[in-house]
Amino acid sequence: MPSTAEFKCQDFDACQALVKQAFDDEELKVALGLNSANSINISRLLAQICYYFEAVAQLPQEARNQLVVSVPSGNFGDLTAGLLAKSLGLPVKRFIAATNVNDTVPRFLHGGQWSPKATQATLSNAMDVSQPNNWPRVEELFRRKIWQLKELGYAAVDDETTQQTMRELKRLVTHRTGLYLGAARCRSLSCAA
Numbered sequence: 219m220p221s222t223a224e225f226k227c228q229d230f231d232a233c234q235a236l237v238k239q240a241f242d243d244e245e246l247k248v249a250l251g252l253n254s255a256n257s258i259n260i261s262r263l264l265a266q267i268c269y270y271f272e273a274v275a276q277l278p279q280e281a282r283n284q285l286v287v288s289v290p291s292g293n294f295g296d297l298t299a300g301l302l303a304k305s306l307g308l309p310v311k312r313f314i315a316a317t318n319v320n321d322t323v324p325r326f327l328h329g330g331q332w333s334p335k336a337t338q339a340t341l342s343n344a345m346d347v348s349q350p351n352n353w354p355r356v357e358e359l360f361r362r363k364i365w366q367l368k369e370l371g372y373a374a375v376d377d378e379t380t381q382q383t384m385r386e387l388k389r390l391v392t393h394r395t396g397l398y399l400g401a402a403r404c405r406s407l408s409c410a411a
Contacts, residue, residue, distance in 0.1 A: 229337040230292070230347050238351075263352075266299035270308055288314040288373070291323065292345035294352035301359045314371035318345045321374035323353060328372065341377050 227233035237254065240246055253259065274282055287310055289297040297315055304310050315323050318340045326332050334348040360367045375383075 229339075263295055263299045263302060263355075266296060267303045267306070270300050270303040270310075274308060274310070282309045283311060285310050286312045286314065286371070288316050288371075290316050290342070290345060292317070292320075292347040292350065294323070294350040294356055298352040298355045298359070301356060305359060305363055312369060312371055314373060316373045316375065318342045318380070319374060319376050320346055320348045322348050323350065324372040324374045327367070327370060341380050342375075 227236065240252060241254070246252065274285065277285065287300060289300060291297050294315070297313060300308075300310070300313055304313075315327070317324055319338050320335075320340070322332070322334045337346055337348040340346055357367070360370070
């Protein structure tokens with residue numbers, strides 16, 4: 219059995235490059251029985267397709283063709299799965315690729331230049347990817363379908379906006395939770411409405 223080695227990477231992109239290098243080495247791949255549980259492995263994407271169909275099934279029929287799905291994206295596996303679902307007939311009007319400041323894809327969609335920058339650490343660290351492995355799959359899906367890449371919406375959000383949104387969500391959830399708890403308490407005490 220081959221021995222193991224420990225590698226330290228400064229960010230996701232550097233680690234992913236090492237993983238890709240290992241998968242490209244047929245001898246190493248066979249010797250170690252390498253497999254991936256992330257979206258490098260198409261099996262992961264095939265499983266993710268299902269929850270898009272399940273989510274749409276929860277909507278009223280008349281709302282289904284109007285659905286716009288914003289997908290928080292790092293390595294773009296989730297968006298790829300959504301586009302695969304759309305290619306299989308999922309009635310989605312549009313997808314939005316949402317990133318943090320590691321905004322290679324939004325900048326590309328806006329200006330047409332693919333220019334990854336150094337990955338920056340953020341509060342939304344699952345999205346700290348500057349060279350998403352699944353982006354070529356996304357482009358291929360658009361190339362093979364009648365959709366145009368310009369139909370894909372995009373947004374990039376910084377940490378300040380993330381924090382502000384989290385505070386607002388907490389306020390809304392706390393307020394709503396308080397209302398629900400108050401109503402439940404009132405019911406349990408047989409309060410008059």
